[in-house]
Amino acid sequence: MADALTDELRRILLSRLDGYERLITDILGGLDESRAGLRSALGLVATYPDAVRDAFHKTWESQPTVRRLQTERFLKHVNRVVEKVDDFVLRAVEAEVPPALTAAAERACDELLSGTRIAVVTVGRPDHFGTVIGSLEDILFSNLTAEGADVQRTPSMALLQVPRLTGAxxxxxxxxxxxxxxxxxxxxxxxxxxxxxxxxxxxxxxxxxxxxxxxxxxxxxxxxxxxxxxxxxxxxxxxxxxxxxxxxxxxxxxxxxxxxxxxxxxxxxxxxxxxxxxxxxxxxxxxxxxxxxxxxxxxxxxxxxxxxxxxxxxxxxxxxxxxxxxxxxxxxxxxxxxxDPAAAAANVARVAARVEHGLPTTRSEQAEVLDDADILNGGWVAIHRGTRYPVSDLVNYSLNVTEFLSQWEAATDPADVRTEPELHPDPPLTDIAGAALSSTGIRRRLEQGPDRGLVITPLMDLSIGAASVDLRLGNKFVLFRSNRIEAFNPLEKVPEARAIQAYTQKRWGQPFVLHPNELVLAHVLEYLKMPGDLSAQVLTRSSYGRLGLVTATATFIEPNYKGSLTLELVNLSEVPMSLTPGQRIAQLVLQQLDGDIVEDPASARKYHCPTGPEFSKVHTDRDNERLRRMRNRWRDRPGIQPS
Structure with missing residues (x-):
């Protein structure tokens, strides 16, 4: 009877390990490459079942008189590890943490700790920030190496946790x-x-x-x-x-x-x-x-x-x-x-003032990339002053783009640096309605400042062409999922468009693959503020258009717009296309209006200061309710079958 119980415990242990192994393998298979830290952590977790089996079989053969006791000990070890891994690793799969936050955590570790750390940032309880003290290897393999198990060694990891809801x-x-x-x-x-x-x-x-x-x-x-x-x-x-x-x-x-x-x-x-x-x-x-x-x-x-x-x-x-x-x-x-409080004062005031105008900030007055502490302090100052603009989104955008700018400057070779051609004095510009702005007109509007002028930030070297501004690809995307619902009806309040769409973000330097005939929502790296007397159009750069890439299907930009433009990317070619965030893929053509449109602060825009592609809000259109009543009357006619 005792042997039968021992054998049953052995079966339970091995079955539990098999199930856990399948779970981790399935999760890894569906995990985006942008989540490198989590993939590394789960890759180590995936070796755990084999290490337990290895140690267990050695113990089973070498200690036959205490097999039941040892099997119970291994079961307790597995349960303890599964609980810990579920709390600090698997929760990250359920609620995705922005890659920009993970990258920031790795930089913070580099500043303070010896060696290189792979950051794994997960989502936990609503009332809890947390840090795992000790390595993931210790959590997984403590007491197993003593049994002679072979253990995979990995780079050091920093396991951090933010609270659910607003922790990120x-x-x-x-x-x-x-x-x-x-x-x-x-x-x-x-x-x-x-x-x-x-x-x-x-x-x-x-x-x-x-x-x-x-x-x-x-x-x-x-x-x-x-x-x-x-x-x-x-x-x-x-x-x-x-x-x-x-x-x-x-x-x-x-x-x-x-x-x-x-x-x-x-x-x-x-x-x-x-x-x-x-x-x-x-x-x-x-x-x-x-x-x-x-x-x-x-x-x-x-x-x-x-x-x-x-x-x-x-x-x-x-x-x-x-x-x-x-x-x-x-x-x-x-x-x-x-x-540094003395050095921070001007930068913090600049960040706060621009947030109050609905603008992000990535550089100081001296054109230096801002420190994250200055951006965060400026954001908090804007919160305390009160503003109708989304402070957290603007601060997140600023932090994300300063990360790009830092990497861009670090990757710059002196041979890459070219200067803009010197401007020669031109005769005064006349406001001709419908006329496209030349490079001189674009620069003059940029120099007028955020109150009356045009704002494009960051404005990279050589972005301004003869009569357009080159725009770069951002690192956030909205994908379409065709198998979530039978059909999407814009007139239905539920489900929203996010039932067929999913959000993802890439780390800077990581490509995004756009497959043939695939549509995704992307955004431009630059954040724009349009003055009241200008409109604009977004066009695909011809070099990409010749490859089959269409970057915009909704091309018109209204006066007084603020935000990072959404691009509807479509690959019309027959082969997958690898796009790296930061590439110049579109052009902005600016046009003069015949009057100045005054912005009404009380009027709510459907897409308010977007800092990345947003899920469609077509279900909030003002005329939807009237169209629903018309549809319902048609459905109620005799002989009409519901569809």
Whole structure:
């Protein structure tokens, strides 16, 4: 009977491994190449079933007297790993994280950590940012190597998690790229060793009451561990302030209150203590006046040690609150890139002002690519001032394009640099309705500034032709899925167009393959603001048209338009076409109107400041309801069969 049970446990274990292997293989097969970090992580996970089988069979043969015990041990190991992998890896498959955020996480790791890390950013609970401390290899293969299993070695990974709903929002980036990445740094650096437990703390710790269920025999060591955890959290908070300045405080305050994370735990100090510390660190710097609104809401945050309900929490709070100066000093000793308030003031004011005009910002007044901290601080300033424009989208666009510009400049060879031809004075231009603007007219409209003139950003070298502006392919796409519904009816409120469309984003440098006769929605890299007296048309560059590529089926651009233009790409050739984001694939031809169209701020556009291709909103057309009534009357006629 015992042997039969052991054999059944063995069958259960091997069957569970087979099922898990099929699941991972299926997921990998359908995963887009743009999600390189996740593919790498799942590739390592895919080796786990074989490693378990290998170790299990060796143990089964070498220890026949304890087979049942060992089989139960392997089952527990598999269950524990499956739960951990599901929490931190498989959730990334369900909710896609923008590749730009993953790329930013890898850059943050490069700034702070030794060696190269592959970032895997996943989506977790709505109230939780998280970091896996330890390698994915350790999670998967701990205790298996001792059994003689062959284990695949991979590059180091940084496993990070953002909250569901708004965790990938650009405004909360300092939490992920500052605080969470700093957790990994505390494992590489001896920073925590500077904060040894003082004798006075140990003496008092021996007298306080611990929560129910905690072993009171190891009271001092337990409270010392909790103290270390609290100090680690404050170290990570300090790094986020050091790296991102007031934007880190604004992001943390927003997140902690949105998640109702006000209280304390054995691993986290109370939120008021953390925010008070962040305010004090900022007040030790010369914060520019433009960023003061990011600090003001948190200056008066109330919190008192004697109001904490737990005696042990009062002891910890009293101890760590006296360590904040030393904590920031320890972070500065890391000698890594930090936020520079003096250099940031002008850039932050520029970003905020342009967001209030519905415009992104990628370069400073000196034409230098902006730092992400300046963009994030400018975005938060715009939020506090209040604006009708989508701040998070504009900030995300700015961060995405500055990543492209940084890579573009890094890939530039001196031989590639060519200058625009010198302009010769021309006679004054006359406003001739219907006339296309020449290169001189385009430049003059660009020089008029965002209030009255034309805005095209970023405007790359040699983009302006004799009577047009070259536009580059962006890195976001909307694909069509023909098998999701029987037919799409624009008059139906449900399903929306997204029932037949799917969004994807490529990393810069990664090609997108457009197959013969395939239609996808793409967008241009550039963001446009049209003045009220200009309209425009988008045309395919002839070099691509001769290959069978059509870049626009909706070519007209109205005056006062703001956004990144959507392109309807169609491959009319017989072979797949590989397109790399950043390629010049279209041309913008600008035309003078016979009058100036004044924008009405109260009128809502269907596509408001788009920063990438958007799902069709045809179901919101104003005349749909009337057409539905006409259709329903026709259906109600005698003898008409519903269709």
């Amino acid at each position: 929002s650009s405004t909360w980036r300092p939490v992920l790229l500052g605080h969470e990445v700093a957790h990994l740094a505390t494992r590489e650096r001896p920073t925590l060793e500077r904060f040894t437990t003082p004798e006075a703390f140990e003496e008092e710790a021996d007298t306080v009451a611990l929560p129910e269920g905690v072993d009171g025999d190891v009271k001092v060591s337990t409270l010392s561990e909790w103290r270390t955890a609290w100090i680690e959290e404050l170290i990570c908070d300090a790094y986020s302030i050091h790296r991102f300045g007031p934007a880190a405080l604004a992001a943390f305050g927003s997140f902690l209150h949105a998640a109702s994370a006000h209280g304390h735990t054995q691993t986290h100090p109370p939120s008021w203590l953390r925010l008070q510390a962040m305010v004090s660190w900022l007040e030790d710097t010369d914060v520019p006046a433009v960023m003061e609104p990011l600090i003001t809401p948190w200056r008066d945050l109330e919190g008192r040690i004697d109001e904490l309900p737990d005696e042990w929490a009062r002891l910890l709070t009293q101890d760590v609150s006296g360590q904040t100066t030393e904590i920031m000093a320890a972070v500065k000793d890391w000698d890594v890139k930090g936020w």
